[in-house]
Amino acid sequence: MRDFKYIIGLLFVALQLAGCSDSIFEDINTDPNRPSAVSTSSLLVSGEKLLMNTVRNPDLNLRGAQLYAQYFSQNIYTDQSRYMMPTGYSDAFWTGLNRALNNFNEIIKLNVDEKTKNWATLGAAGSNANQIAVVRILKSYAFHNLSDVFGDIPYQSYGNNDPDFEALQQDPDNLTPKYATQEKIYVDILNELKQSADTLLKYQEQQTFKNADIIYDGNNLKWAKFANSLRLRLANRIAHKLPSLATEHIEDALAKGVFASNADNAIFKYSSSSPNEAPLYQATITANRKDFAISHVLVDVLKGDRGPFNIADPRLEIFAKPNSKGVYFGQPYGLPLAAGDLFPVDSISLPGAVINAANYGEVLMEYAEVEFLISEINDWEDKAYKKAVRASLDKWQVSTAAADLYVQQLPSANKENVLSQKYLALFNQGIESWSEIRRTGYPLFLIKKGDVVWSGTVEGEKVSYQFTPEVGSEIPSRFIYPLKEQSTNKLNYQQALSKQGDDVIGTKVWWNKAN
Numbered sequence: 001m002r003d004f005k006y007i008i009g010l011l012f013v014a015l016q017l018a019g020c021s022d023s024i025f026e027d028i029n030t031d032p033n034r035p036s037a038v039s040t041s042s043l044l045v046s047g048e049k050l051l052m053n054t055v056r057n058p059d060l061n062l063r064g065a066q067l068y069a070q071y072f073s074q075n076i077y078t079d080q081s082r083y084m085m086p087t088g089y090s091d092a093f094w095t096g097l098n099r100a101l102n103n104f105n106e107i108i109k110l111n112v113d114e115k116t117k118n119w120a121t122l123g124a125a126g127s128n129a130n131q132i133a134v135v136r137i138l139k140s141y142a143f144h145n146l147s148d149v150f151g152d153i154p155y156q157s158y159g160n161n162d163p164d165f166e167a168l169q170q171d172p173d174n175l176t177p178k179y180a181t182q183e184k185i186y187v188d189i190l191n192e193l194k195q196s197a198d199t200l201l202k203y204q205e206q207q208t209f210k211n212a213d214i215i216y217d218g219n220n221l222k223w224a225k226f227a228n229s230l231r232l233r234l235a236n237r238i239a240h241k242l243p244s245l246a247t248e249h250i251e252d253a254l255a256k257g258v259f260a261s262n263a264d265n266a267i268f269k270y271s272s273s274s275p276n277e278a279p280l281y282q283a284t285i286t287a288n289r290k291d292f293a294i295s296h297v298l299v300d301v302l303k304g305d306r307g308p309f310n311i312a313d314p315r316l317e318i319f320a321k322p323n324s325k326g327v328y329f330g331q332p333y334g335l336p337l338a339a340g341d342l343f344p345v346d347s348i349s350l351p352g353a354v355i356n357a358a359n360y361g362e363v364l365m366e367y368a369e370v371e372f373l374i375s376e377i378n379d380w381e382d383k384a385y386k387k388a389v390r391a392s393l394d395k396w397q398v399s400t401a402a403a404d405l406y407v408q409q410l411p412s413a414n415k416e417n418v419l420s421q422k423y424l425a426l427f428n429q430g431i432e433s434w435s436e437i438r439r440t441g442y443p444l445f446l447i448k449k450g451d452v453v454w455s456g457t458v459e460g461e462k463v464s465y466q467f468t469p470e471v472g473s474e475i476p477s478r479f480i481y482p483l484k485e486q487s488t489n490k491l492n493y494q495q496a497l498s499k500q501g502d503d504v505i506g507t508k509v510w511w512n513k514a515n
Contacts, residue, residue: 040107040120040131041212047103048214049276051138052268052362054096055145055431058283059089060479062292065430068475069423069437070446073295073331075348078340081333083505084470091482093149097142098167101156104135104142105168108158126208130220132158133196134208137227140189140196141364144234147185148435149479151509152496154489155180157188159195176489179496182510186238190231190249197227197256215268215364226266228253229370236373237439238511250377259367262395266364278360280428285356293348294320296454297447299330301424307445308417311409314393314402319427320349332454333447334467342458354396355428363429368392372422375413385413385421392425419443438477438512449473476505477512 055061063080066072074081110120111128121127126134136158146153154167154177164184166177200208200220207218216222231253239246259265270278277286284292300306302316316328323329324346331348354360371388375381386407393403411417419442426433437446447453447467455464480503485493493503501507 039123039125040110041123041125041209043103043107043110044135044209045212045214047100047107047138048268050096050103051100051142052364053279054093054100055142056279056362057092057096058279059086060093060149061430062280062283064089064479065434066428069426069430069433070295070297070333071427071430071433072292072351073297073333074291074340075293075331075343075345076291076340078335078337079470081335082468082470083472083476085476085479085505087480087483090150090479091484093479094146094482094485097146101139101142101168104139105156107135108132124207124210125212126206126210126218127203129199130203130206130208133199134213134220134223136192136196137223137230140192140227141230143185144189144230145431147182148431148509150481151478151507152179152181152500153185154178154492155185155188157192159192160188162188176492178492181499183241186234186511187242187245190234190245193227193231193234194249194252197224197231197253200224200227201256215266222264222266225257225259225264226365228256229258229264229266229365232258232370232373233365236377237435241511254374259365259370262367262391265366265395267361267366268364269361270359272359277358278362280351280356281358281360284351285358290345290350293331293345293350295333296330297333297445298427299328299349301420301443301445303328307443308411308420311406313424314398314406315396315424315427318352318354318396318398320352323347323349332465334453334469335465336468339454339458339463339465342454366391366395366425368395368425369422369432372418372425375418380413380415380418382413385418386410388418388425389421392421416442416444420445434475437475438508446475472506474506477508478505480505 062072064085067074067081107120110116111131117128120131125131139156139158143153143155147155155165156167156169157165162180162184164178164180165188166174169177201224204221204224206220208220208223210218212218216226231249235246235249235253270276270281283289297306299316299320301309302313302319304311304313320328320330328349329347331343335342350356368388368391371384371391375384375388378384389410390403390407393406398406410421419436419440422436423433423443426436437443449467449469451467453465453467455462457463481493497503500510
């Protein structure tokens with residue numbers, strides 16, 4: 001059904017392209033930095049796709065955040081598992097998100113400019129105010145991911161003319177924007193989300209972008225719930241830094257409405273047709289690569305052999321495939337390079353068919369996370385914790401009987417149990433899970449420096465492999481900035497480092513610092 005909606009959305013947009021193209025796919029795959037005579041609906045659908053392609057890209061996400069979270073494990077090549085990250089991975093992420101942000105910003109400009117604001121609403125795209133509100137939410141999501149990965153970044157706001165917010169400036173182009181502090185960025189994003197949600201709640205019976213919106217099919221109410229749910233995530237993340245502000249946004253978001261079921265989940269559903277398949281599918285099936293398997297950490301936890309849950313998790317058969325012998329066996333995480341090919345591909349568990357589907361639905365945020373947040377906010381409340389776990393099981397289409405049994409067997413809520421289950425629910429959402437690991441230090445069952453990751457016999461000799469990072473001694477705290485920033489924006493880059501710290505993976509971002 002969602003594939004059908006996707007195609008309908010693309011056809012809807014194509015009808016609005018006045019002589020530009022008879023296929024939206026061409027527009028999606030065209031550099032949209034400064035498009036002209038393109039409808040806001042076309043800019044939205046290509047911007048949404050570019051946003052999700054970048055947040056889930058094979059480099060920074062799969063080879064970075066997903067490995068840092070230890071959901072996946074490399075075989076053959078194991079350098080990234082041990083934190084040796086090529087600098088080019090940062091460049092692709094930085095460039096991709098800024099291209100998406102330019103798309104979204106262009107929609108705002110078209111809806112504000114007196115010469116184009118009436119034209120921008122044609123074709124059932126929705127009112128100027130509603131289009132701007134939806135795009136402010138998407139910009140907030142993009143900027144929060146950029147900041148969580150790097151820390152201080154060039155930033156731009158719709159509602160705040162702070163002189164430190166210089167990103168996305170055009171006419172003329174500003175190629176050397178200042179870096180805003182992460183503290184300023186988070187404070188402003190919370191306000192952007194609040195104002196956007198309030199606007200969309202006011203006009204919740206209206207639609208915006210309709211089928212051109214792959215995430216919500218133009219549903220204003222769901223966009224408002226997403227904005228408030230995202231506000232809950234971000235406010236909770238900085239609660240130890242700005243407690244009064246965090247409490248204000250948490251209470252307001254909950255009062256006005258957050259996700260109430262899986263029907264509210266923010267999901268970008270990919271297509272089964274080339275070249276619009278999901279990022280993981282393209283990185284593995286299309287590229288014919290099998291060097292990323294499910295990690296032994298995740299498999300062991302789902303079997304009940306590791307961590308606080310001594311019960312079998314029904315999500316195992318969804319997240320992973322059994323090996324050629326019908327056994328779920330996770331690739332040992334972080335083996336030394338010399339032992340990277342120790343296990344043949346047919347002996348380990350690769351990603352499950354649902355996870356690796358061409359038309360996979362990438363999650364921006366989901367109901368389970370909201371309930372986990374509510375549990376934490378309410379001092380590890382058991383009711384919200386159980387609702388969160390059940391929401392995750394339901395999302396993955398675990399049978400009712402299996403889900404009931406699993407939830408009944410769960411130990412009561414406490415910090416470790418809630419955050420460990422949240423980790424499982426965030427599977428395949430690499431950057432967010434990595435951010436939560438950095439923020440909380442949980443789950444406790446992740447592999448650490450010096451831990452034995454595999455022991456056995458190799459060529460008649462007993463061996464034991466420990467986890468030995470190539471860089472640093474802990475899970476990286478950030479990515480280094482793109483190399484081009486050091487040359488094209490050197491002064492502002494250096495000023496950012498003077499405030500934040502050295503441009504290395506061990507420097508903590510603002511919300512991850514103790515004081």
